[in-house]
Amino acid sequence: MRADRRHFLRSFSLVSLAIGGGIALVRGGGYSLPPGVTVGQLAPWQWAVFDAVGARILAPERADVGSFADGYVAGLAARDRDDLMGLLAYVEHLAPLAAGFGPRFTQLAPEQQDRVLTSIEQHPIGLLRGGFQSLKALALMAYYRHDASFAALGYGGPAVKWSTQ
Numbered sequence: 331m332r333a334d335r336r337h338f339l340r341s342f343s344l345v346s347l348a349i350g351g352g353i354a355l356v357r358g359g360g361y362s363l364p365p366g367v368t369v370g371q372l373a374p375w376q377w378a379v380f381d382a383v384g385a386r387i388l389a390p391e392r393a394d395v396g397s398f399a400d401g402y403v404a405g406l407a408a409r410d411r412d413d414l415m416g417l418l419a420y421v422e423h424l425a426p427l428a429a430g431f432g433p434r435f436t437q438l439a440p441e442q443q444d445r446v447l448t449s450i451e452q453h454p455i456g457l458l459r460g461g462f463q464s465l466k467a468l469a470l471m472a473y474y475r476h477d478a479s480f481a482a483l484g485y486g487g488p489a490v491k492w493s494t495q
Contacts, residue, residue: 361436367396371403375436376415379422382436384469386443391473391482398472417461425450 361374369377377396384395403411422435429449431442438446450462473479480487 369397369400371411372396372400375422376418378436379418380465380468382443383421383447383465384472386440386447387466387469388473389440391479393469393473393476393479395469395472398475399468402468402471414464417464420458420461421446421450421465 361378363369363374363377367377372380377400380399381394381396384393384399388395403414406414425446426433426435426438426442429442429446431438431446435443435446447462450458453459453462474483477487
């Protein structure tokens with residue numbers, strides 16, 4: 331009986347791995363960067379998720395959240411970067427399924443993306459709620475670093491302009 335249980339568990343594990351790998355291949359392909367966009371730290375799918383999340387958080391405003399995140403991630407410790415990339419994978423692949431949608435996050439309509447993000451923001455697990463706050467902070471940092479956003483805050487800009495040369 332013990333050998334049968336081991337055989338079953340081994341077989342079940344192998345089948346689960348094969349199915350999971352197949353799903354990852356199907357759901358993990360088809361990403362491309364827009365013309366003129368280059369990344370240093372992020373894979374194209376990661377850039378696309380950052381950009382899509384930022385578009386929903388900042389709507390109707392807009393910022394290049396994907397490119398900002400690419401530079402931001404470069405300064406993170408390896409462990410923090412791994413945690414953030416794990417969160418991105420959750421947002422892209424698992425959170426839509428948990429919210430009742432089949433396609434990945436970047437393939438959903440804006441209203442559906444909003445529902446997925448709301449489900450993460452209100453999730454009973456505090457770690458996921460904290461992850462949403464991290465994504466929100468990244469989007470806001472990308473937006474408020476540009477002079478064009480200062481007027482929305484009633485801020486006239488810095489008294490001293492630093493030269494970029």
